[in-house]
Each structure stands twice: as C-alpha cells, then as structure tokens.
Amino acid sequence: MKATFYFIAGWLIPGLGHLLQKKFWRGAAFFVSIGAMTAIGLMMGGKIYPLYLEKPHNPLQVIVNLFKKENPLTLLAFLADTGNLLLYAFARLFAFGEGVLERVTFEFGTAYIAGAGLLNYLVALDAFDIARGKKT
Amino acid sequence: MILRSHLLSMIIYAFFVSVVLALIRRPSKKARLKYGLFLFLTMVVGALVFGWFMYLFAR
Numbered sequence: 001m002k003a004t005f006y007f008i009a010g011w012l013i014p015g016l017g018h019l020l021q022k023k024f025w026r027g028a029a030f031f032v033s034i035g036a037m038t039a040i041g042l043m044m045g046g047k048i049y050p051l052y053l054e055k056p057h058n059p060l061q062v063i064v065n066l067f068k069k070e071n072p073l074t075l076l077a078f079l080a081d082t083g084n085l086l087l088y089a090f091a092r093l094f095a096f097g098e099g100v101l102e103r104v105t106f107e108f109g110t111a112y113i114a115g116a117g118l119l120n121y122l123v124a125l126d127a128f129d130i131a132r133g134k135k136t
Numbered sequence: 137m138i139l140r141s142h143l144l145s146m147i148i149y150a151f152f153v154s155v156v157l158a159l160i161r162r163p164s165k166k167a168r169l170k171y172g173l174f175l176f177l178t179m180v181v182g183a184l185v186f187g188w189f190m191y192l193f194a195r
Binding site: 029104122123 | 139140142145146148149152153155156157159160163
C-alpha cells in the first residue's frame with residue numbers, strides 16, 4: 001500500500017517518491033533532470049498529446065476510436081506524455097503544450113516531453129521498488 | 137526560439153537520459169559515473185555514426 005503511494009507520488013511529480021523516502025539527492029536529481037527536459041521541450045514548442053476520443057456508441061467503440069485517428073501513433077505519444085501526470089493535467093486544464101508546428105524545433109521538443117514522461121515512469125517504478133525493499 | 141541546433145539538442149537530451157538511467161540502474165557512485173558516461177557516449181557517438189551512415193543514402 002505504502003509502495004503504491006510512493007509510486008503515485010513519483011508519477012505526479014518527478015522525484016517526489018524518492019524525496020518522501022528520504023532519498024533527497026536522488027529525488028532532487030530526478031526532479032531537475034526530468035523537469036529540465038520538460039521545460040526545454042515546452043520552450044522548443046513541443047506538443048503534449050491529448051487523447052482524442054469520439055463519443056462511443058457502445059463499449060467496443062471506445063477501443064475502435066483509439067485507432068480511428070488521423071495518426072494512431074499519437075496514442076503512444078499520449079501514453080508517454082502521461083508519464084508526467086501532473087504536468088499533463090495542467091496542460092489540459094490551462095491549455096499549454098499545444099505544440100508550435102511551424103517551428104523547426106517542434107519535433108525535438110515533442111521528443112523531449114515524451115522522453116521525460118517515459119523516464120518518469122521508470123523513476124516512479126524505482127520509488128516503488130525502494131519502498132518494497134527490492135532496491136536501496 | 138532555443139536549441140535550433142539538432143546536434144546540441146541531441147547532446148543535452150542524451151545527458152539528461154544518462155543521468156536518470158545511471159541513478160536508477162546502478163547502486164554506487166563510481167558505477168553510476170561509469171555507466172552514465174558509457175550511456176552518454178553510446179547515444180552521442182551512435183547517433184553521429186548512424187547519421188553519417190544515412191548520409192550514404194542521401195539523394
């Protein structure tokens with residue numbers, strides 16, 4: 001139960017799961033690294049991909065709609081971006097991270113944001129493992 | 137607009153990824169430094185080598 005709490009804390013804010021377990025330096029390093037990657041990605045005009053869903057007519061339609069988009073690969077970008085859960089929620093609430101397509105840095109910026117999200121999944125799982133006693 | 141250079145963007149990206157992965161995957165300070173450096177060089181040199189390889193097929 002406690003391990004799950006640290007996992008969710010780390011998922012919400014990079015490094016928080018480690019900070020709460022008194023791994024201060026590691027938590028700070030994760031926060032700075034992942035935070036910097038996200039900030040650079042946003043400054044470069046990268047996009048935080050939302051999950052576009054049409055209103056489903058039946059439960060099966062939910063799955064079908066996931067792949068009905070213009071580019072189904074954006075589903076993977078969405079999953080990567082939700083690695084930074086709090087940032088993703090803020091991006092949806094306050095409408096930032098829409099992406100500036102005309103910039104030459106757009107693709108790299110998007111890669112920075114997605115990479116930061118994927119790394120944060122690993123960091124949150126690391127916090128989970130530490131809480132379970134599998135790692136130090 | 138920042139980081140117009142794709143090379144610089146790639147180097148900074150590789151640096152941050154190396155830091156995080158080294159901290160997660162290695163337990164001691166020395167092992168982290170060694171592994172982080174290995175990852176960083178692999179990513180940067182690998183991307184440069186692959187970039188030049190693709191240049192062979194450029195029109």
